[in-house]
Amino acid sequence: MCRARAPADAEGDTRLQEVASMTETFQLSREQAQAYEDLFVPALFGQWAPQLVDCARVRDGQSVLDVACGTGVVARAARDLVGPGGRVVGVDLNSAMLEVAQEARPDLEWVHGDVEDLPFEDAEFDVALCQSALFFFADPGRAVAEMVRVVVPGGVVALQTYAPLAEQPAYGPFVELVAGHAGPEARVLLGTYWSQGALDGLLELASAAGLSLVESRSSLGEAVFPSAAAVADTEIKATPLAERITPETYARIVADTEELLGGYADESGLVRVPIRATLLAARKG
Numbered sequence: 001m002c003r004a005r006a007p008a009d010a011e012g013d014t015r016l017q018e019v020a021s022m023t024e025t026f027q028l029s030r031e032q033a034q035a036y037e038d039l040f041v042p043a044l045f046g047q048w049a050p051q052l053v054d055c056a057r058v059r060d061g062q063s064v065l066d067v068a069c070g071t072g073v074v075a076r077a078a079r080d081l082v083g084p085g086g087r088v089v090g091v092d093l094n095s096a097m098l099e100v101a102q103e104a105r106p107d108l109e110w111v112h113g114d115v116e117d118l119p120f121e122d123a124e125f126d127v128a129l130c131q132s133a134l135f136f137f138a139d140p141g142r143a144v145a146e147m148v149r150v151v152v153p154g155g156v157v158a159l160q161t162y163a164p165l166a167e168q169p170a171y172g173p174f175v176e177l178v179a180g181h182a183g184p185e186a187r188v189l190l191g192t193y194w195s196q197g198a199l200d201g202l203l204e205l206a207s208a209a210g211l212s213l214v215e216s217r218s219s220l221g222e223a224v225f226p227s228a229a230a231v232a233d234t235e236i237k238a239t240p241l242a243e244r245i246t247p248e249t250y251a252r253i254v255a256d257t258e259e260l261l262g263g264y265a266d267e268s269g270l271v272r273v274p275i276r277a278t279l280l281a282a283r284k285g
């Protein structure tokens, strides 16, 4: 999921699919990272950044780390709040993402690094934020522990991820539709983004890392696509499922997706697929 709006032409659709699949393996080229910033940030990721910094109570003068920052949408939102006396650093495993981030905002610090071994001192930040990435980490518990390590006692760690499929009004039925045609493995292959968003699971992660809850939110937003068919196209071609189904099965999935999601089209024809995020902010010590 989460690959959202692209230009409604063949070249745009190809760009969309390439970025969608590469995002999950971090092997983005510079062009794909730019497409992520141009297409996916406005269509999906951008909407959560103001909510995450608000949830984390980011304020003037603070030092803030954006973990798995991608092209830096959360870091940019934090910068607006910390002001000239604050500090904002983005860290990511993907160099191409960091290049795009650096080009957009050379005034912020962009650092190459792995969330499971953050290249920062203990207690270097007041706040550590992580948006739309927890489900990619091999060991989310270790990632949260690292975020806790680099914030000061009393500092805040805040996470944004996506609610489980059972709580997704459109993606839940969509994945079931695909599984109905392609078999139960579709639930696994299309399942990455929804795997870390259950609130009780996030609360357990936070508690295991010694954090106490500041606030949790369940927030309904939208992912914007050029058409309902583009949802199926983007989701399936971003996963190995694309190679495991016949062209006939694929065509049936696209046709049924148009029926399932066509009602989310707005007056201009864009399909606004509802998507539920979970946000959690918690305090160290």
Ligand SMILES: C[S@@+](CC[C@H](N)C(=O)[O-])C[C@H]1O[C@@H](n2cnc3c(N)ncnc32)[C@H](O)[C@@H]1O
Binding pocket: 023, 026, 041, 045, 067, 068, 069, 070, 071, 072, 073, 074, 091, 092, 093, 094, 097, 113, 114, 115, 116, 130, 131, 132, 133, 136, 137, 138
């Ligand atoms: C879907 S993007 C989200 C980027 C950004 N937070 C946003 O909201 O636009 C996921 C990001 O996680 C990064 N990532 C995945 N695993 C990582 C790891 N172990 N350490 C650091 N970054 C990682 C990827 O490189 C990618 O930029």
